[in-house]
Amino acid sequence: MTAVSASPTARGRTYDDLVARALEGALGPDPRTQRIAVAFTTRQAVRHDGRGTGYRNEVLSLRLAEAVGSCAVEPGELPDSALDDCVGADVARLLEHPLAAVRVAALDAYLMHVTPHTPDHGALPVALPAGSSLEKSKARARAVVELLDLPAGGTVLVVGVVNSLLEALRSRRIGYVPCDLKGGVTEWSEPVVADALAAAGGCDALLVSGMTLGNGTFEPLREHALRHGKQLVMFAQTGSAVLPRLLGHGVSAVCAEPYPFFWLDGGPGVVHRYRAAGGGDRRGSSEVGQLHGTSGGVR
Incomplete structure (x- = not known):
């Protein structure tokens, strides 16, 4: 492609x-x-x-x-x-x-x-197949995790605990630190930390929900990624058209999912992926341009 x-x-x-x-x-x-x-x-x-x-x-x-x-x-x-x-x-x-x-x-x-999510604005659409809520959640998770350029054995901070995302990381043998303002545990009884910025230092990359825009926790994470040269991949139902505007300024890639979201309908859907200039798609495509981070509940 x-x-x-x-x-x-x-x-x-x-x-x-x-x-x-x-x-x-x-x-x-x-x-x-x-x-x-x-x-x-x-x-x-x-x-x-x-x-x-x-x-x-x-x-x-x-x-x-x-x-x-x-x-x-x-x-x-x-x-x-x-x-x-x-x-x-x-x-x-x-x-x-x-x-x-x-x-x-x-x-x-x-x-x-x-600037709608179209190729001339840097978006690459990824189809989500029809299916159950869990099947669509897993498909969305794969589309998000593929934006990470991290080898097996690396560790990613996941801000906004979505169990399907954690499952996708586990399948790639990538370690993770789950973070959510509410704390709690993951589906695999792993503790969820509440302080994302404190945990970021020990991680190689950041995978962050767009919900951080609404609760005021996004900018410190963007600054951390920019300062330390780390990947910051955003999965965004919140601010799906906002975050691609920050590519190259701490944001490395975005999986944008405008309304209606995957959990609202069992039919086929689409998400839109963006990468900062110079980033390549793991499946052979190139993308230029460009969950809850937060407190969004354990999914």
Whole structure:
């Protein structure tokens, strides 16, 4: 497969830099002219067949024209008033909203509208086959883990414990340190650490959920990866259109999964993979351009 070349899409050095540039109109149309038509939340509880643990998800999503931007939150954390704040509001106003989830979802919707997940923006689509929730979870996990350029015997910090991701790492004989703000244990009774930054020093690479954008833990991890020259691979339902803008500035690769997410439907789906310039796909393709990290529950 031939290499995918990214268009000259404007990027940012930090998340805050992206917000500032968006407010200035440097990333696309004036955000004061872009209004959110629909705001909604998606809540789910799941326990896959054969798994000993379950989890819950709650996601705030905002629709701007054809685009949907999302940010995961802790279940029950988002006040009902947030939806009323968002409907009919312009993006600029929401980028300065007091709730981080609203700010992230608004930026995600805006950037999804401006730079959708298409090859000319650096995205390489990866098909997810139809199947059960567990089958689709495992397929998504393989698409994520293939972005890691780490040999067997290496150790990766997994921020946002998704058991299917851990299973995929185990199959490649890659060690991992599972991390989630809630702590707990994995499907294999391994302890889950709560302090990602403290654990990062002993790991060769970082595999991090986009949910870190919403809870404020992303930037320290990006800075650590940049400072120490480590791979930072993001799996992103939250901020799927935001994180590719940070490629080359600490972010090495992104597996972007915009709404609707794999757990909402049993039919075929797609995720979009990005790599920083110079990164190659393990299966022979090249990608240019460019879970919960956090506290998202043990999956």
